[in-house]
Amino acid sequence: MNLLCWNCRGVWRSRTVQELVRLVRTHNPKIVFLSETRQSDERVKNLRWRLEGTGGGLALFWDDNVVVDLQSLGEHHIDVLIRADVNSTQWRGTFIYGEARVQDRPRMWDLIRQLKSQMNYPWIMVGDFNEVMWSFEHFSNTNRREVQMQNFRDALSYCDLYDMGFSGTPWTYDNKQEGARNVRVRLDRAVASTDWSDLFANAQVQHLVSSRSDRSPLLVRVEHDQGKHTKGRILRYKIMWERVESLPETIKAAWESVGTANDLGDVTKKLGAVMTALKTWSSEHFGPVTKELEAVRAQVEHLMLADPIENRNTIKRLYNRMDELLYREEMMWLQRSRISWLQEGDRNTGFFHRKATWRSKKNKIRGFISEDNRYVENKGEMEAMATKFFQDLYMKDTSVKPESIADMIEPLLTQDMNEILCKPFTNEEISDALFQIGPLKAPGPDGFPARFFQRNWEVLRDEVIGA
Numbered sequence: 001m002n003l004l005c006w007n008c009r010g011v012w013r014s015r016t017v018q019e020l021v022r023l024v025r026t027h028n029p030k031i032v033f034l035s036e037t038r039q040s041d042e043r044v045k046n047l048r049w050r051l052e053g054t055g056g057g058l059a060l061f062w063d064d065n066v067v068v069d070l071q072s073l074g075e076h077h078i079d080v081l082i083r084a085d086v087n088s089t090q091w092r093g094t095f096i097y098g099e100a101r102v103q104d105r106p107r108m109w110d111l112i113r114q115l116k117s118q119m120n121y122p123w124i125m126v127g128d129f130n131e132v133m134w135s136f137e138h139f140s141n142t143n144r145r146e147v148q149m150q151n152f153r154d155a156l157s158y159c160d161l162y163d164m165g166f167s168g169t170p171w172t173y174d175n176k177q178e179g180a181r182n183v184r185v186r187l188d189r190a191v192a193s194t195d196w197s198d199l200f201a202n203a204q205v206q207h208l209v210s211s212r213s214d215r216s217p218l219l220v221r222v223e224h225d226q227g228k229h230t231k232g233r234i235l236r237y238k239i240m241w242e243r244v245e246s247l248p249e250t251i252k253a254a255w256e257s258v259g260t261a262n263d264l265g266d267v268t269k270k271l272g273a274v275m276t277a278l279k280t281w282s283s284e285h286f287g288p289v290t291k292e293l294e295a296v297r298a299q300v301e302h303l304m305l306a307d308p309i310e311n312r313n314t315i316k317r318l319y320n321r322m323d324e325l326l327y328r329e330e331m332m333w334l335q336r337s338r339i340s341w342l343q344e345g346d347r348n349t350g351f352f353h354r355k356a357t358w359r360s361k362k363n364k365i366r367g368f369i370s371e372d373n374r375y376v377e378n379k380g381e382m383e384a385m386a387t388k389f390f391q392d393l394y395m396k397d398t399s400v401k402p403e404s405i406a407d408m409i410e411p412l413l414t415q416d417m418n419e420i421l422c423k424p425f426t427n428e429e430i431s432d433a434l435f436q437i438g439p440l441k442a443p444g445p446d447g448f449p450a451r452f453f454q455r456n457w458e459v460l461r462d463e464v465i466g467a
Contacts (some may be wrong), residue, residue, distance in 0.1 A: 001066070001084050004029035005095065005188065006210075006217040007036050007128040010296045019210055027208075027219055030066045033078070034059040035097035035128050062093060071119070076108060079115060084223075087284040091196055092121040098130030098187075102148060105131060109155035118160040122196035125161055126220055128172075133163065137186035139171060164220075167366065168207030188218045204366065235275050236447040239440070240289075240328040241282060244453070250281045252459050261463040271446045271462070272450040286328075293325040430465050431457070 004023060005275050008016050024032065037059050060078050062068045067083040071092075078095045094115055099108045112125070131152045138144045156162070171184035190205045197203070208217040241247050254277035258270045300318050303311040367377040368385050376382055413421070439451035453460060 001030040001031075001222045002027050003031045003033070003126065003220040003222060004091070004217060005033040005127050005190075005220070007097070007188065007213070007215040008034050009036050009213050009215060011325060016213065019213070023208065023210075023217055029219070030063040030084070031068070031082070031093070032061040033095040033127060034061075035058050035095075052283070054128065072115075074111070077115070079118075083123065089199060092119065092123040093200060094123070094125040096125055096127035096129055098128055100130055102145075105148070106151065109151055112155045113158055122199045123159075123161065124164075124190060124192040124194060124196050125159075126190040126218065128215070130187055132186055133189075137170070139178050139184040140182065156191055160193055162194070162197070164192055164197070164203065164205050166191045166205040166207050169209070169216065170207075172207055172218065174214055174216075176214055188216065190218065235279055235447060236443060237275070237278070237452045238282070238286075238331075239451060240331040241278070241286070243324070243328065246281075246285075248456065248459075250277060251456055253277070255459055259448050261467050264408075264467045267464055267467045268446065271448060274446055289325055289329045293322065293329060296325065298321050427461075427465050431461070 004027060006020070006023070008020065020032075020034075023029075033301035036161060060068075060080070067086055067090075071079040071081060073079065076097050076099065080093050080095075081090050082093045083090050088244075096112075099105045108129075129152065131148060132138050132144060133149055133153055133156075135144055135146070135149065138320040166186075166189070168348070171186050172188035173183070173185045175181075175183045177183070188207075192203070200225065202221075204221050204223065206219040208219055210217055251274055256276040257269055257277075258266075258273045261267045261270055296318050300315055303315050303318070308315065365382070367375050368382050370376050376385065431437065434450065434453055434457070437454075439454060440449055443449040453464070
């Protein structure tokens, strides 16, 4: 389901209406939010027929199949509860048009805080905030006051709303003037709560281009289908496993069960055997951490309501279990976030969760531009394009002779330096190199980060070095 938000600067102009109709036909949004329509309610309602059957009130339009429940509205917001259909999860959408005058913006931030206190649903807030979060979102010869941006950031932080990022041009407002008078600013954005981002993990925001306005329409793809081409997930070593005393023995037994490794191929087989054994072992010692944590919390609440004195020993045991589960949850998100400058035990699970989610979105390749200038999002096509690109890139160029290039390079290494570089690696050098790797940096295709090798080096060392 797509959401389209646009500060259209008036819908009385036929060109603006034509542009809006084109956007709706191209992107098929289920919900359309317009700000600065500069028209009466009746004129805005009449516009819905031009949008091919969408319905709604004020400047919010929605498809008949979408369930929208109005909660509140005002001069600067429309707040609704949304379901894609009657059977889907309900979430909250707040559509914003920010205060134009700087001195009035504190009222806007107060409004956002008030909205936070009114209900608790997965929440997205989207629209024209008329403010930026950071100075690098403002492109002009004049500087924006830090206090303005800080007030905006404080309001979002209070509401636990986080910027969703974007693709496209880095601004949504362009005054279209020349030279030093040009001003470009990212005034429009989408921000969401963590539970909304979890609900729609593939959601993305796109800055569209409009030839009719100095404001860019904002497209939020709530469910973005990139094709049905999927692959199995790689098994990965989890640092929370280290909380169980039997882990080292399980690793040692699995490693030794395959026999001696004579080359790297044998090492790969032995690592595969270890991961297979760990998968079986983990299923016996670990379940879904978050689900178990909620179950234990529910048990504690039940016992506290029943008789906290009579059940104090059981409650104490459950509290200890909760502490252990909280630690495991923290370690799970720490590993996914790969933050190396925070120590274990900081209990920053929410921060790690947001960092991991942001990394996942940042690292995801959404699409490629094809040779015929098409934007390709289907995974099958993308894989074929990537394969062809690297095949062409590494294809031998018969017009280039390596000897002629080598003759042009002046030697910088002395004979003594070359002999040192050509010496076989020593065991100490290999061990030193391993322990210089960040323990939680991205694992290889075998699923093991450097931490696994570092903690089990006594068992693995001889065969890994020998291979």
